[in-house]
Amino acid sequence: MTPATPATPLLEARALSFHRQDEPVFGPLDFRLDAGELTLIEGDNGSGKTTLMRILTGLLRPEEGELLWRGEPLSWDRCSGEVVFLGHQLGLKSELSPRENLRFAIGLHGSREHSQVDDALARVGLAGFENEPVRKLSAGQKKRVALARLLLIPAALWLLDEPYANLDRTGIELVNGLLEAHIAHGGAALVTSHGAVQFHGGEPQRIRLHD
Amino acid sequence: MAVLRRDLTLAWRQRGDMVLPVLYALIVTSLFPFALGPEDALLRRIAGGVVLVTMLLAMLLALDAMFRSDIEDGSLEQLMLAPQPLALMLGMKILAHWLATAVPLIVIAPLLAGMLHLPSPVIPVLLLALLLATPLLSLVGGVLVALTAGTRRSGMLLALMLLPLCVPVVIFAAGALAAAQEGLPWIAPIAWLGAALVMAVVLAPLACAAALRIALDS
Amino acid sequence: MANWIPLWLHKLSSPPVFYGFAGKLRPWAIALALILGVAALYGGLVLAPPDYQQGDDYRIIFIHVPCAWMSLFIYGVMGIAAFIALVWRIKLAEVVAMASAPIGASFTFITLVTGSLWGERMWGTWWTWDARLTSELVLLFLYLGVIGLYHSFEDRRQGARTAAFLALIGIVNVPIVHFSVNWWNTLHQGSTIRLLGPSSIAPSMIWPLLTMMAATKCYYVASLFGRTRTDLLALESGKDWVRHIAENEVAR
Numbered sequence: 001m002t003p004a005t006p007a008t009p010l011l012e013a014r015a016l017s018f019h020r021q022d023e024p025v026f027g028p029l030d031f032r033l034d035a036g037e038l039t040l041i042e043g044d045n046g047s048g049k050t051t052l053m054r055i056l057t058g059l060l061r062p063e064e065g066e067l068l069w070r071g072e073p074l075s076w077d078r079c080s081g082e083v084v085f086l087g088h089q090l091g092l093k094s095e096l097s098p099r100e101n102l103r104f105a106i107g108l109h110g111s112r113e114h115s116q117v118d119d120a121l122a123r124v125g126l127a128g129f130e131n132e133p134v135r136k137l138s139a140g141q142k143k144r145v146a147l148a149r150l151l152l153i154p155a156a157l158w159l160l161d162e163p164y165a166n167l168d169r170t171g172i173e174l175v176n177g178l179l180e181a182h183i184a185h186g187g188a189a190l191v192t193s194h195g196a197v198q199f200h201g202g203e204p205q206r207i208r209l210h211d
Numbered sequence: 212m213a214v215l216r217r218d219l220t221l222a223w224r225q226r227g228d229m230v231l232p233v234l235y236a237l238i239v240t241s242l243f244p245f246a247l248g249p250e251d252a253l254l255r256r257i258a259g260g261v262v263l264v265t266m267l268l269a270m271l272l273a274l275d276a277m278f279r280s281d282i283e284d285g286s287l288e289q290l291m292l293a294p295q296p297l298a299l300m301l302g303m304k305i306l307a308h309w310l311a312t313a314v315p316l317i318v319i320a321p322l323l324a325g326m327l328h329l330p331s332p333v334i335p336v337l338l339l340a341l342l343l344a345t346p347l348l349s350l351v352g353g354v355l356v357a358l359t360a361g362t363r364r365s366g367m368l369l370a371l372m373l374l375p376l377c378v379p380v381v382i383f384a385a386g387a388l389a390a391a392q393e394g395l396p397w398i399a400p401i402a403w404l405g406a407a408l409v410m411a412v413v414l415a416p417l418a419c420a421a422a423l424r425i426a427l428d429s
Numbered sequence: 430m431a432n433w434i435p436l437w438l439h440k441l442s443s444p445p446v447f448y449g450f451a452g453k454l455r456p457w458a459i460a461l462a463l464i465l466g467v468a469a470l471y472g473g474l475v476l477a478p479p480d481y482q483q484g485d486d487y488r489i490i491f492i493h494v495p496c497a498w499m500s501l502f503i504y505g506v507m508g509i510a511a512f513i514a515l516v517w518r519i520k521l522a523e524v525v526a527m528a529s530a531p532i533g534a535s536f537t538f539i540t541l542v543t544g545s546l547w548g549e550r551m552w553g554t555w556w557t558w559d560a561r562l563t564s565e566l567v568l569l570f571l572y573l574g575v576i577g578l579y580h581s582f583e584d585r586r587q588g589a590r591t592a593a594f595l596a597l598i599g600i601v602n603v604p605i606v607h608f609s610v611n612w613w614n615t616l617h618q619g620s621t622i623r624l625l626g627p628s629s630i631a632p633s634m635i636w637p638l639l640t641m642m643a644a645t646k647c648y649y650v651a652s653l654f655g656r657t658r659t660d661l662l663a664l665e666s667g668k669d670w671v672r673h674i675a676e677n678e679v680a681r
Binding site: 057058059083084085087088089090091092093094095096100103104105106107108109110 | 213214216217220221224225280283284285286288289290291292293294295300427
């Protein structure tokens with residue numbers, strides 16, 4: 001592995017396209033993402049945002065085009081441990097409490113230095129809910145548990161699929177705050193959204209997906 | 212291992228589900244005397260086979276659930292993105308599943324065997340055969356469940372797919388029982404089962420990981 | 430170096446090329462299958478002398494044995510295609526593997542039915558848990574599993590790849606099943622009934638058998654090509670070459 005120099009972007013896509021049953025889902029796409037950068041992926045429902053996300057995680061294989069991770073072809077074992085993915089399905093076990101869920105995530109992915117499960121839960125506004133089973137939480141609260149995972153797991157790249165869904169105004173601010181802190185620490189993030197995003201850390205790069 | 216601990220905790224939280232296969236096995240076994248008549252000699256002859264097949268069916272019942280909830284809530288995606296080898300994690304999941312479904316079944320196996328008058332000297336052989344055969348089924352079943360991971364309906368399909376694969380397992384396990392019942396040496400079929408189990412322990416998690424990646428289209 | 434073979438194969442694996450190639454070859458394969466089949470039937474049913482033990486009943490082997498061979502042969506082809514499909518992700522191999530499964534299942538089914546008919550005459554029973562019969566039955570279940578898995582996916586390519594994996598597992602399984610069933614049968618009881626011993630078969634019987642084998646092979650090729658062509662059309666319906674074909678059809 002070559003160390004990431006400023007010349008090699010964290011993630012680079014060249015002429016990326018995907019077909020499902022020979023129907024093009026999204027067209028050839030070129031973009032690059034450097035450390036410390038935020039990119040918004042915009043598009044209407046059904047424009048392939050989620051598919052693109054799944055390709056970027058390495059769960060799906062692109063039909064055509066290239067995807068480079070630190071200058072090398074991306075595959076699930078190359079980037080695992082450096083990428084956190086937050087999808088529509090939050091990956092939480094409804095029978096377990098937020099604390100147990102997060103402990104499990106740490107057990108799988110490792111944890112950042114000086115990060116505590118309870119601190120992270122407090123940060124996302126769930127102090128007092130640590131031991132409640134997740135199934136008793138509201139949709140927005142579940143989302144917050146999943147967001148707490150971002151605080152705990154070390155990763156260079158965040159892939160957030162619709163992070164604002166189900167969240168109230170403070171929740172949206174929370175996501176923005178998390179993103180800003182992540183970018184400020186040299187992390188990169190790709191965020192899909194069909195709504196307007198207000199982001200205070202400079203104008204983000206935008207990728208537009210069409211039908 | 213975190214996966215093992217979490218799955219066992221989950222199984223414990225939902226221990227109602229653990230009881231179902233046991234109940235099922237109990238019901239099926241108790242139906243046989245009604246169907247065949249309460250003759251001791253006849254029951255004794257078929258006891259081993261009936262208990263084995265009942266165990267197999269009860270395990271099949273629970274097999275479908277192995278990855279189902281993980282797929283539905285997205286946990287499986289998180290698992291696949293984790294920096295640990297997927298095969299190892301899936302192996303742990305299968306182990307947890309085996310502990311949660313097969314072990315209770317093995318525990319009541321002597322009871323079922325007793326209901327059908329299986330001679331008591333054969334019961335240790337039965338337990339040994341089950342201890343080898345059930346993990347084998349869990350492992351092979353895990354691979355098949357992974358293959359059906361991307362589909363909606365899979366119950367009947369799973370049975371159809373599992374049948375050819377479990378024929379050898381049933382044959383050897385039942386062979387050991389039959390031999391023990393006739394007072395013949397039963398070590399050979401048990402050894403075959405053991406060998407197959409060793410193979411499966413090594414290969415099945417790898418196959419399971421590969422199958423999952425294919426089935427979830429990666 | 431003679432690198433034209435891999436080159437040719439590589440070209441052939443592109444769907445439009447294969448579509449054309451299969452279309453040209455298919456009528457020949459059908460014709461050959463018919464001619465050979467008729468010849469073999471004539472040789473087997475009319476020319477070959479009756480067996481000194483079984484009389485005329487044995488003549489079912491001219492159907493039964495070639496079908497049994499085909500059931501295994503097609504599984505082999507399916508396994509190879511499945512392997513190629515999974516390792517090199519070649520679309521054509523997926524299609525070939527999945528198109529083979531129903532044909533193989535049919536041959537297996539015919540084998541079982543004819544075997545059962547024959548068994549009724551020879552052994553006085555429709556079914557016996559003979560090692561070979563049992564293995565054949567398991568083979569049928571394997572085929573059905575592959576077909577079922579393939580059709581349970583919405584995305585056909587995904588279904589094909591998944592079913593291909595199952596086919597590969599089955600390849601490992603078939604010898605194990607055969608071995609275990611053999612072992613099982615000898616343990617439970619020495620089977621009282623054996624299939625024909627390895628008695629030397631008269632040449633007048635062997636040539637219809639071999640001809641029928643060739644005929645079934647040709648039929649397989651024809652059927653496979655037909656199925657593959659339609660599957661390719663369906664799978665590539667968005668591509669230009671399919672549109673050309675459709676336009677030509679309409680123009681005619």
